[in-house]
Amino acid sequence: MKTVLIIAAVLIVLWFLAALVLFNIACRRARRKPPAASTDDTTGKAWAVYADIIRAGADWFRAQNYENLELKSFDGLRLKAYFLPADTPSPRGVLIIFHGYRSTPLRDMGASVRYYHSLGFHVILPFQRACGDSEGTYMTFGARERRDVKSWADYAAVRFGGGVPIVLAGISLGCASVLMSLGLELPANVRCAVADCGYSSIYGELKSVLKSKFHLPPEPLLGTVNIWCRLLGGFDIHESPIPEIMRSNKIPVLFIHGEADDFVPTRFSRENFEACAAPKELFTVPGAQHALSYMVDTQGYHQALENFLDKYLQQ
Numbered sequence: 001m002k003t004v005l006i007i008a009a010v011l012i013v014l015w016f017l018a019a020l021v022l023f024n025i026a027c028r029r030a031r032r033k034p035p036a037a038s039t040d041d042t043t044g045k046a047w048a049v050y051a052d053i054i055r056a057g058a059d060w061f062r063a064q065n066y067e068n069l070e071l072k073s074f075d076g077l078r079l080k081a082y083f084l085p086a087d088t089p090s091p092r093g094v095l096i097i098f099h100g101y102r103s104t105p106l107r108d109m110g111a112s113v114r115y116y117h118s119l120g121f122h123v124i125l126p127f128q129r130a131c132g133d134s135e136g137t138y139m140t141f142g143a144r145e146r147r148d149v150k151s152w153a154d155y156a157a158v159r160f161g162g163g164v165p166i167v168l169a170g171i172s173l174g175c176a177s178v179l180m181s182l183g184l185e186l187p188a189n190v191r192c193a194v195a196d197c198g199y200s201s202i203y204g205e206l207k208s209v210l211k212s213k214f215h216l217p218p219e220p221l222l223g224t225v226n227i228w229c230r231l232l233g234g235f236d237i238h239e240s241p242i243p244e245i246m247r248s249n250k251i252p253v254l255f256i257h258g259e260a261d262d263f264v265p266t267r268f269s270r271e272n273f274e275a276c277a278a279p280k281e282l283f284t285v286p287g288a289q290h291a292l293s294y295m296v297d298t299q300g301y302h303q304a305l306e307n308f309l310d311k312y313l314q315q
Contacts, residue, residue: 019224026206026225027138027233029130030102047107050295054110061106061113071155073129073136074147075234080133081105081126081152084117092120093165093191093313094156098149098174099125100291101139104132108171112294115302119309121167122160126152128174141173141202143235146180157187165313169194171291172264176202176242179253179272183245192312194305196256197291200268201241208265243275252279252312254305258288258296281308 047054061084069081082105086092095116099108105125106113117123128145129136139145149168156166166189170178175198182193199205206225207218226237246253253276257269266284273282283304288296 016224016227019221020228022221023225023228023232027130027140027229029137029139046289046292050111050292053295054107057110057112057114058106061110069124069155071151073144073151075144077129077135079126079129079135079148079151081124083125084113084123086117086120086122088120090120091122091164093122093167094124094160095119095121095167095169096124096126096149096152096156098145098168098170098177099128099131100170100172100174101141102131103128103172108174108291119306122156124152124156128177138233139173140229140233140235141205141237142176142180143202143233143239145173145177146184146240149177149181150184150186153181153186153190157189162187162189165189165191167192167194167309167313169196170198171196172198174198176205179242180240180245182249182251182253183240186251190251191314192252192254192308194254194256194308195269195272196293197258197261197264198242198269198272199264200243200271202235202237202239203241204268205264206237209263212262242272246272246275247277249276249278252308253281254308255280255282256293256301256304257282257284258290258293259284259286260288261290263290279312 064084067083069083071079073079097109099105105127109125113123127134129148130139153166153168166187168178168190175195178193179195179198206222210216210218222237229235229237255269255273257266259266273280285293285297294301
């Protein structure tokens with residue numbers, strides 16, 4: 001009997017350690033911070049096809065007269081961002097764009113930042129917590145990042161005034177963070193949001209990745225991982241499901257997703273779109289893998305975005 005108990009105790013400890021390893025793989029920031037010159041890293045087969053375009057855009061950005069911004073998060077982290085002022089005396093507004101999971105602003109927006117700036121916006125490109133230049137040990141899949149989105153929106157409202165329209169945009173994790181932030185009390189001049197390839201819940205995304213990428217059953221593993229999320233990361237994987245937030249949302253949203261996305265399935269954006277009570281539009285791109293809709297159909301992306309902004313920016 002004693003031997004059985006010892007074996008059972010060892011197995012339980014190993015189970016919790018395995019869950020801790022998975023938690024760290026999913027949430028802990030990279031131990032080695034890339035140098036500033038590598039913020040347009042384009043590792044990955046799908047991204048490598050567009051590496052030259054992304055690097056050219058990042059080089060263009062670095063040649064501009066941009067500022068480095070910093071603010072304190074609600075939980076005391078120093079969050080950093082790039083700021084590129086509009087080159088027109090009458091800016092159209094402030095566009096705040098949040099990058100994706102384990103990424104950086106100039107990797108995810110290197111190909112598009114020049115275009116966004118050409119639309120007449122002040123552009124703010126934050127580093128998400130636990131990524132790049134921002135402080136933080138753990139990414140929380142939007143649970144805490146949503147409050148960082150609010151912090152940057154509050155910053156823009158104070159700096160540029162309550163009459164200047166603010167557009168919140170994000171890709172992947174940045175998209176989920178923006179959509180979750182729509183359930184918070186944002187500045188009144190946040191006019192609309194652009195949501196590119198986000199998931200509908202933290203739990204749903206982790207479940208999808210475990211099944212599709214690792215071929216592991218989500219339960220009871222995710223239940224154990226969630227213990228570490230709560231103990232170390234300060235969040236719960238079941239909190240802030242986006243469809244619930246969308247049901248009471250009043251801010252217009254443009255949902256964008258690649259139809260070949262096998263990391264964050266397109267169905268998540270459809271779920272968010274269907275639940276959204278505010279004015280909404282959905283633009284999907286055939287053949288586009290995760291976070292690549294802009295590169296695969298640049299013209300269509302431009303048209304969808306400009307039509308959306310023309311319709312809702314000044315409301």
